Amino acid sequence: MPTPRSVILFRIDAGSGTRSPWAEPSPMSCVGLMRETNRVAARLVATLADVQxxxxxxxxxxxxxxxxxxxxxxxxxxxxxxxxxxxxxxxxxxxxxxxxxxxxxxxxxxxxxxxxxxxxxxxxxxxxxxxxxxxxxxxxxxxxxxxxxxxxxxxxxxxxxxxxxxxxxxxxxxxxxxxxxxxxxxxxxxxxxxxxxxxxxxxxxxxxxxxxxxxxxxxxxxxxxxxxxxxxxxxxxxxxxxxxxxxxxxxxxxxxxxxxxxxxxxxxxxxxxxxxxxxxxxxxxxxxxxxxxxxxxxxxxxxxxxxxxxxxxxxxxxxxxxxxWRHVPGAWGDTSPYLPPEQFPVDPDRVAEGLEVERARFVDALVDDEVMEAIVLLGATPVRMSGLATLVWDASAEPRDLEQLTAQCVAELGDHPDATALVQETLVQMLADGVLRPVE
Structure with missing residues (x-):
């Protein structure tokens, strides 16, 4: 069974707002600020009037x-x-x-x-x-x-x-x-x-x-x-x-x-x-x-x-x-695709205890079945997967737990002495990356 790999190659970070340095001014500073604002506005109007x-x-x-x-x-x-x-x-x-x-x-x-x-x-x-x-x-x-x-x-x-x-x-x-x-x-x-x-x-x-x-x-x-x-x-x-x-x-x-x-x-x-x-x-x-x-x-x-x-x-x-490739259409919904994808870090013990997982929302995906490669678009973020991660993602169109996913991977790849541990590690990583999500 190949070593799992699921790597996010590119992520768009959400911007953050900025607070005004004028927050909560005293009454006196408000008066001074208004006067200065009026002077600046007057200069700006005069400047714009001169610009052809x-x-x-x-x-x-x-x-x-x-x-x-x-x-x-x-x-x-x-x-x-x-x-x-x-x-x-x-x-x-x-x-x-x-x-x-x-x-x-x-x-x-x-x-x-x-x-x-x-x-x-x-x-x-x-x-x-x-x-x-x-x-x-x-x-x-x-x-x-x-x-x-x-x-x-x-x-x-x-x-x-x-x-x-x-x-x-x-x-x-x-x-x-x-x-x-x-x-x-x-x-x-x-x-x-x-x-x-x-x-x-x-x-x-x-x-x-x-x-x-x-x-x-x-x-x-x-x-x-x-x-x-x-x-x-x-x-x-x-x-x-x-x-x-x-x-x-x-x-x-x-x-x-x-x-x-x-x-x-x-x-x-x-x-x-x-x-x-x-x-x-x-x-x-x-x-x-x-x-x-x-x-x-x-x-x-x-x-x-x-x-x-x-x-x-x-x-x-x-x-x-x-x-x-095999095309797997997705659906993103009304949320902006340009926000960072949601991530789902979980304790490995929860996975071992039978936590069900499924594919997270995605925009679109392509799978190369011959070499077990995939690319998934989470919002505007491409996620590249290979090997075991591809099989796990493909099998998670419906809710699945560790036992079910391990059995499916063994059926595809043959037995491995560490099959359960490898699939568990893959699930934890894919949840942390936001490629899978827990079914609560």
Whole structure:
């Protein structure tokens, strides 16, 4: 019987509120605070009255976005966002995912802060972040949205998705490839709809100023830095490539390589770099089919991105792979999927005494029966399981106790002298991880 393993690879921690430092002031401090508040408000009104604004119309995620900007910054911001203007050759709309909710195409309005509140490059980057965030919120459940660079093969319109966390290489890789003949789709958000179609989001390139501050970036018009437009006609999703830049002692020998990884391991890496996936019915199955249709998920290892052009060509030439998993649809209910999953730590003795357990609520799951592997989406948290943990989870669709689960595992795997102890240990861990819950 294999050793149990059930590892949470990624968890979204719930934020906490903050108390006002002005809590419970004395009556005198209230008077002083009101006077100071009035003075600040008067200065703010006077400042805003002096600021002349201009409204720019952009086309983002298939939405019209009206951006209110200070007049003196309008030309610079218009230049940065030139490829997202409604008449840009980079523009095209795509159909949403099958069964998606009706599109809400009402225009969005976003305001850039007035000059003087921060450096221009910070305000411009904050504007980019605001536009992206608002568009993602509007398109939730309508498209698969990945935090990935997109580069399009000019002859075929096939798009490679370059997946990486913010500040770890997406823009550098996208800029490199798209200044060498590939079409620029996005350096941040890959938007995928019906039949694997891809919608460009050719936002300004966000370039890190100081590596120690990965979220401070300057914004650049794609044409200004020599990038190519995506090819005319439909764009379709090709391979999903996870960027792995190796540095220092890690980068020994021939580093540049393309490695195919198990689909579930790949999904566990891609899901944290996605938006609103729990809101898509059958989300894991949808994402898995997208990945397999492009040849699976691969890691691209490299020291410098210039070493990888042959690897990108190889990735774009990959043939589709067939689905191999069993899809287990889940149901999450009305609770926000973005809160941390509930956990159920229990004393091992309670398990030994016959505590019944069952699957905790989950959004979606995939099982590879051939190698006893599984991935389960608990809210927005992917949980990767293998071996005994997979069998236990699969058998717990209905309430089960230690004796019943041990008997089922022995029937599947053969007898083992420590079978009961191994299953008990697995149950305790899976309850603590929130994959199972006690039946009270």
């Amino acid at each position: 604004t201009v409204t720019l119309r952009l086309r983002v995620f298939g939405l019209d976005v009206d951006v209110d900007v200070p007049a003196e910054r309008a030309e610079s911001i218009r230049s940065q966002w030139a490829w997202c203007l409604p008449d840009s050759p980079a523009q095209r709309d795509i159909a949403p995912l099958p069964g998606a909710p009706e599109l809400n195409d009402e225009p969005l309005t976003v305001t850039r802060g007035a000059d003087g509140e921060s450096d221009d490059h910070i305000a411009d980057y904050n504007l980019t972040t605001s536009i992206t965030r608002e568009a993602i919120g509007r398109r939730a459940a309508q498209f698969v949205m990945l935090h990935a660079g997109g580069v399009a093969e000019p002859e075929t319109g096939r798009v490679a998705g370059l997946v990486a966390a913010s500040g770890t290489g997406k823009t550098t890789a996208t800029r490199h490839f798209c200044s060498r003949g590939y079409g620029y789709v996005s350096d941040e958000s890959l938007i995928i709809g019906e039949a694997r179609t891809v919608m460009p989001y050719p936002k300004p390139l966000s370039v890190v100023i100081d590596p120690s501050e990965p979220y401070e970036k300057t914004q650049h018009d794609p044409g200004e830095v020599g990038l190519a437009f995506p090819p005319a006609g439909p764009l379709t999703l090709g391979p999903l490539v996870v960027l792995v830049r190796e540095r220092g002692e890690e980068a020994s020998g021939d580093v540049a390589r393309l490695e195919h990884i198990h689909l579930f391991d790949g999904l566990a890496q891609v899901l944290p770099q996605s938006s609103a996936m729990p809101e898509i019915p059958g989300s894991l199955d949808v994402l898995a089919r997208l990945a397999q249709g492009g040849g699976g998920i691969h890691e691209m290892h490299y020291r410098e991105i210039a070493e990888t052009e042959h690897l990108l060509r190889r990735a774009l030439a990959l043939e589709p792979l067939e689905p191999f």
